[in-house]
Amino acid sequence: MSTKHLTPEELNKRRIGAVRRRLDGQTVAVAAKQTGLSAPTVSAAWKAFREGGWAAVPVRPRGRKAGQAARLDGAAQQALVAWLAEPAPAGEPAWSSAGLAAALAPQGHEVSSRAIEHWLEARDLKPAPLVLEGLKRRRSTAGRWFRQRVEPTLERVSRAGGVVWQGGVRVSTPGEAVAGEPRRYQLYLHGKRGRLYSRCLAAPPKADDYLAMFERLLDQAAGKPVALIFHGACFDPVPEVGRWLARNPALELVVVPPDTARSLKA
Amino acid sequence: MTTLTHLEKLEAESIQIMREVVAETENPVMLYSVGKDSAVMLHLARKAFAPGPPPFPLLHVDTRWKFRAMYDFRDQMAKEVGMDLLVHINPEGIEKDINPFTHGSAIHTDVMKTEGLKQALDHYGFDAAFGGARRDEEKSRAKERVFSFRTAQHRWDPKNQRPELWQLYNTRKHKGESIRVFPLSNWTELDIWQYIYLQSIPIVPLYYSAERPVVERDGALIMVDDERMPLEPGEVPMMRNVRFRTLGCYPLTGAIESDADTLPDIIQEMLLTKTSERQGRVIDHDSAASMEKKKQEGYF
Numbered sequence: 028m029s030t031k032h033l034t035p036e037e038l039n040k041r042r043i044g045a046v047r048r049r050l051d052g053q054t055v056a057v058a059a060k061q062t063g064l065s066a067p068t069v070s071a072a073w074k075a076f077r078e079g080g081w082a083a084v085p086v087r088p089r090g091r092k093a094g095q096a097a098r099l100d101g102a103a104q105q106a107l108v109a110w111l112a113e114p115a116p117a118g119e120p121a122w123s124s125a126g127l128a129a130a131l132a133p134q135g136h137e138v139s140s141r142a143i144e145h146w147l148e149a150r151d152l153k154p155a156p157l158v159l160e161g162l163k164r165r166r167s168t169a170g171r172w173f174r175q176r177v178e179p180t181l182e183r184v185s186r187a188g189g190v191v192w193q194g195g196v197r198v199s200t201p202g203e204a205v206a207g208e209p210r211r212y213q214l215y216l217h218g219k220r221g222r223l224y225s226r227c228l229a230a231p232p233k234a235d236d237y238l239a240m241f242e243r244l245l246d247q248a249a250g251k252p253v254a255l256i257f258h259g260a261c262f263d264p265v266p267e268v269g270r271w272l273a274r275n276p277a278l279e280l281v282v283v284p285p286d287t288a289r290s291l292k293a
Numbered sequence: 294m295t296t297l298t299h300l301e302k303l304e305a306e307s308i309q310i311m312r313e314v315v316a317e318t319e320n321p322v323m324l325y326s327v328g329k330d331s332a333v334m335l336h337l338a339r340k341a342f343a344p345g346p347p348p349f350p351l352l353h354v355d356t357r358w359k360f361r362a363m364y365d366f367r368d369q370m371a372k373e374v375g376m377d378l379l380v381h382i383n384p385e386g387i388e389k390d391i392n393p394f395t396h397g398s399a400i401h402t403d404v405m406k407t408e409g410l411k412q413a414l415d416h417y418g419f420d421a422a423f424g425g426a427r428r429d430e431e432k433s434r435a436k437e438r439v440f441s442f443r444t445a446q447h448r449w450d451p452k453n454q455r456p457e458l459w460q461l462y463n464t465r466k467h468k469g470e471s472i473r474v475f476p477l478s479n480w481t482e483l484d485i486w487q488y489i490y491l492q493s494i495p496i497v498p499l500y501y502s503a504e505r506p507v508v509e510r511d512g513a514l515i516m517v518d519d520e521r522m523p524l525e526p527g528e529v530p531m532m533r534n535v536r537f538r539t540l541g542c543y544p545l546t547g548a549i550e551s552d553a554d555t556l557p558d559i560i561q562e563m564l565l566t567k568t569s570e571r572q573g574r575v576i577d578h579d580s581a582a583s584m585e586k587k588k589q590e591g592y593f
Binding site: 212232233234258259260261262264265267268285286288 | 533
């Protein structure tokens with residue numbers, strides 16, 4: 028049984044109860060059933076009791092202690108904004124939270140990639156990937172688009188051992204906490220397991236910005252084909268992009284049709 | 294006695310104005326710009342003269358630069374209502390290929406809209422033209438009367454307007470004069486939307502939010518509606534959720550970012566907005582009091 032919904036106080040009460048039952052000679056399974064905890068949790072509580080006594084049974088308080096959170100000071104935030112506007116270091120298609128955290132470290136800012144993600148989230152720079160699961164059977168424009176455009180591309184690229192990316196371009200709307208900050212034009216990619224890579228500009232991205240990102244994707248794939256499902260830009264009237272795609276057939280660009288993206292959001 | 298709602302009062306007033314014009318003038322016409330105000334005005338006209346069709350034609354002064362969705366909607370509506378639709382495009386404008394990009398918004402508006410309108414009115418000899426302008430749209434429109442008299446040269450003199458006390462309209466014309474009539478003068482943008490909602494009036498889909506390709510020009514979101522829109526080097530249109538509060542020539546009409554894709558959502562947005570719908574019209578920003586100058590020269 029999951030104990031995630033329990034408050035730490037309630038969980039500790041049940042852990043102590045489970046240890047008492049074990050001391051009374053009951054089995055792990057019975058103690059688990061009577062306390063509503065899972066068997067591994069009862070075992071863990073019992074082990075903690077044997078090693079450290081009653082004091083070791085309660086779980087530690089959740090989260091960081093107040094004041095221990097990694098802080099992004101003004102200089103660090105300025106650096107993040109400046110880096111996000113530039114192409115990422117070679118080898119990465121764009122900036123990831125881990126990449127940004129690593130770039131901050133030499134400057135004396137030891138922050139986790141999670142702290143960077145929180146910073147991005149507050150600025151509405153953490154878009155979720157499109158949900159493509161289940162589209163195959165959907166009787167809608169999105170379903171038809173998936174069956175006719177996405178599925179054949181994904182099959183072709185997968186057969187050739189290639190990689191699949193999602194991406195897009197959008198304008199951020201910073202949250203209330205950072206309301207004074209400007210809106211940014213975010214070029215983003217979602218890689219394996221939905222990992223986010225972005226580049227954030229002060230003005231709408233130009234064709235060169237898109238193409239630089241596409242080229243990084245091809246470089247990373249090392250000769251293998253790449254499928255990119257892209258949302259938020261209209262490339263039809265842009266000859267540069269058409270020419271580039273014709274020269275680089277290894278990148279198969281599948282543009283999400285207008286008004287389909289709404290039904291693909293989680 | 295039944296008390297009319299404020300929309301019913303506005304509706305009754307507009308219908309009275311339309312009937313007054315038909316009774317007092319010889320050759321009226323209804324200007325049809327395909328926007329939401331035109332949609333309401335057309336609906337009111339059909340109500341005013343039901344069960345027959347309104348006894349005047351529709352006139353669309355075309356610039357060749359309206360949104361494609363507007364042309365589709367115009368043709369569909371003309372078929373549906375059974376009224377004559379007259380479309381006039383200034384032939385000089387066609388000959389010189391006047392367009393908002395190479396000639397600028399001021400010349401384009403002057404040649405294709407103002408001159409085009411004057412040509413059409415002269416050509417067909419219309420002595421009264423209904424327009425869908427409202428007082429809440431813009432300062433110069435706020436001071437214009439419901440019956441706005443124009444000289445033989447179609448000029449408007451804002452300092453020489455007739456009083457319209459107790460909704461009594463003096464329709465007597467001097468020789469060569471014509472009248473521009475504004476039955477929606479006292480409506481607000483919110484009234485229009487509420488009326489559209491209550492009466493289920495069909496409108497151009499561009500008023501509803503959808504993902505559309507737009508580029509940013511001087512802070513305005515301009516929709517890339519066809520291949521004639523010149524893009525700057527390397528410019529890539531972005532797909533954004535936008536809608537239009539007002540519709541005109543597409544290169545001169547700014548969209549607003551919005552998720553309002555139903556009439557109740559639009560009405561709610563109207564209740565919160567603090568800007569005029571004409572903020573999205575590039576032509577209104579040409580110079581100070583530009584609308585009044587255009588109106589004096591014959592613009593609607």
